Amino acid sequence: MNGPAPTPRDSYLIGLIGSGIGTSFSPALHEREADRHGLRYLYRLIDLDRIGADPTRVGELVRAARGMGYRGLNITHPCKQLVVEHLDELSPQAEAVGAVNTVVFEGTGGGRAVGHNTDVTGFAASLGRELADAPREHVVQLGAGGAGAAVAHALLTHGTGHLTVVDLLTDRAVALVGSLNRRFGEGRATVSAPGGLPALLPRADGLVHATPTGTPAHPGLPLPADLLHPGLWVVDIVYRPLETELLRVARARGCAAHNGVGMVVFQAADAFRLFTGREPDRARMLAHAAELTEPE
DSSP states (O other): OOSSOOOGGGEEEEEEEESSOTTOOHHHHHHHHHHHTTOEEEEEEEEHHHHTOOGGGHHHHHHHHHHTTOSEEEEOTTOTTTTGGGOSEEOHHHHHHTOOSEEEEESTTSOEEEEEOHHHHHHHHHHHHHSTTSOOSEEEEEOOSHHHHHHHHHHHHTTOSEEEEEOSSHHHHHHHHHHHHHHHOTTSEEEEOGGGHHHHGGGOSEEEEOSSTTBTTBOSOSSOGGGOOTTOEEEEOOOSSSSOHHHHHHHHTTOEEEOSHHHHHHHHHHHHHHHHSOOOOHHHHHHHHHHHTSOO
């Protein structure tokens, strides 16, 4: 292990709260990087499914973690929006998005729970790495939940001219689009029902998928396969499995298709910096992710 010998303040207890997170490689990403910094770092999974907890109990879990001496928490589906009301403070980014994926306990005894959103910066970094030169005049996004809100803010901040948000829960999509237009300007984002996809996708530059569909708990395609065409780039923020059915079908139909590994690595790097105050080596973390996703 490289780096200075750990001291008591170099010890970190971190957790991830979410549903169906047994396959997450966040623990390995964080702990491997911490090793390189000479830190004692334990990253635990708090899986709602395994402990039989309803997502609405996320506030209780945050309070319990603070009481047990956790330095911070990552938050994932389906709690990124539910957790907001249980925090003492939000970073400007998290407040704008209305969702949190990183909680840092600050002050003596972890007195204040401060929410951040590193999904925004993580997706933006991944977008710049994988699709820097891709056209983004019109992008269609599936999903308006916590992750979708972060992705939408990143897209409109980094070169997307117009974003159409599609979600089965119309009220959720309307709320997200309203907040986007208030921040980025009227008309930058619009809402469509899933039934509008046949008209939208032929003239879209890209498709971003930000729902749980494609994960082991929610297998399948989030849209009809015949709507995908070679002129469309596709990003699926799901990273387990590495190749979702959407990515497999998109590639077969000639689309440039990218998974969510870059986003998860870059958001983890930003969260690591918030937890520890140490600057992570992002290239090293990408290499770790490549090792973790190699076929067995």
